[in-house]
Amino acid sequence: MxxxxxxxxxxxxxxxxxxxxxxxxxxxxxxxxxxxxxxxxxxxxxxxxxxxxxxxxxxxxxxxxxxxxxxxxxxxxxxxxxxxxxxxxxxxxxxxxxxxxxxxxxxxxxxxxxxxxxxxxxxxxxxxxxxxxxxxxxxxxxxxxxxxxxxxxxxxxITDNNARSALVYKFKKMVDQHISEFHKVSEYANLLHISNKYLNECVNDVLGVNAKSLIDEQLVMQSRHALKFTDRTVKEIAYDLGFSSPDYFSSFCKKHMGLAPSEFRRL
Structure with a gap:
């Protein structure tokens, strides 16, 4: 080469x-x-x-x-x-x-x-x-x-003008921008002025997954980065990411990352 x-x-x-x-x-x-x-x-x-x-x-x-x-x-x-x-x-x-x-x-x-x-x-x-x-x-x-x-x-x-692809991309940009504010599919559907059902149909059609999985994926990515590469406390990270309590953040991490936040941070 x-x-x-x-x-x-x-x-x-x-x-x-x-x-x-x-x-x-x-x-x-x-x-x-x-x-x-x-x-x-x-x-x-x-x-x-x-x-x-x-x-x-x-x-x-x-x-x-x-x-x-x-x-x-x-x-x-x-x-x-x-x-x-x-x-x-x-x-x-x-x-x-x-x-x-x-x-x-x-x-x-x-x-x-x-x-x-x-x-x-x-x-x-x-x-x-x-x-x-x-x-x-x-x-x-x-x-x-x-x-x-x-x-x-x-x-x-490049010639594709598929309306569903455009909608899904707009949804993904909104998730990236508002992940610390909104964790529910319904909240993004409201921002897009469409129903939850239609948003899920579009995401599944374009990406083969449901809308909630994209929200959770962004939360996991943000959580992993904050726990591994910042010195913020678990409590601070939880509230910064929009979780209602550190306990709820901990249960989310256990479900999606397999470890509690403090355990993941020690890896």
Whole structure:
């Protein structure tokens, strides 16, 4: 593997496809850009989305902000992507469709920070001569693909205007923003002006799980992080996350994490 052929560029201005025939592109539009143009077709409203673009596509990103990074372009040679380390990942099967569809992944809220960290580590490794750096690069790429393949992300194609997918993504953003205030499906359904039943139907249709499981998953993620990486007391964490009492927080942790908060913190 020649890791020197991996290139990472920031989206800070207009970018036009230049890749070679043996090079594919992972495009993460982190913040809103003016438009993404693929084969003369223009797409808007694509913030927080990842696209996999094959070498046969002509594409261009229009970006008005020349000073702030609105995402990243990662150029990946096919020789790297064909490495056996990726063979069991579902994302490896769908990343480059042969029927003209362009894969699009709306990242689950909160995942952006992980993707950002992985890209920063990749860029750092590519520029070094560290021993075993190619193994580390493959491991990071695999982690990146695993995050892309996560069940909480909404996978579609760029031409998909599915109303249910859009609703579920809006719901997930609300959960990320209001998790310390609302823990019930009904509270989010009210914010979205729909019924609990319809919200559950949409989530199940798009992601194969119920709406409550997404709320609980966000609570588990926030709880784990606070217990492991902050010095706040269990009581403080419980109230910060919107639990009515430390005892209720403890029972939640036992049910979803297998341990009481104090036990998890000692791990």
């Amino acid at each position: 020649n890791s020197d052929t991996i290139k990472i560029s920031r989206i800070t201005k207009k970018i036009t496809s230049k890749q070679k025939e043996d090079c594919c592109v992972l495009c993460w539009v982190k913040n809103e850009v003016e438009a993404l143009i693929i084969n003369q077709q223009q797409y808007r409203n694509i913030a927080n989305s990842i696209f996999f673009l094959g070498p046969e596509l002509q594409w261009q990103i229009l970006n008005n902000d020349h000073f702030t990074s609105n995402g990243y372009i990662i150029y990946l040679p096919k020789s790297i992507l064909n490495n056996p380390i990726f063979k069991n990942l579902h994302i490896n099967e769908v990343r480059f469709f042969s029927n003209g569809e362009i894969p699009k992944i709306n990242l689950a809220p909160g995942i952006e920070k992980r993707i950002q960290a992985i890209i920063e580590m990749l860029d750092e490794l590519v520029s070094t001569n560290l021993k075993n750096k190619e193994d580390a690069i493959l491991a990071l790429l695999k982690t990146l693909f695993i995050y892309c393949d996560g069940k909480c992300n909404i996978k579609s194609v």
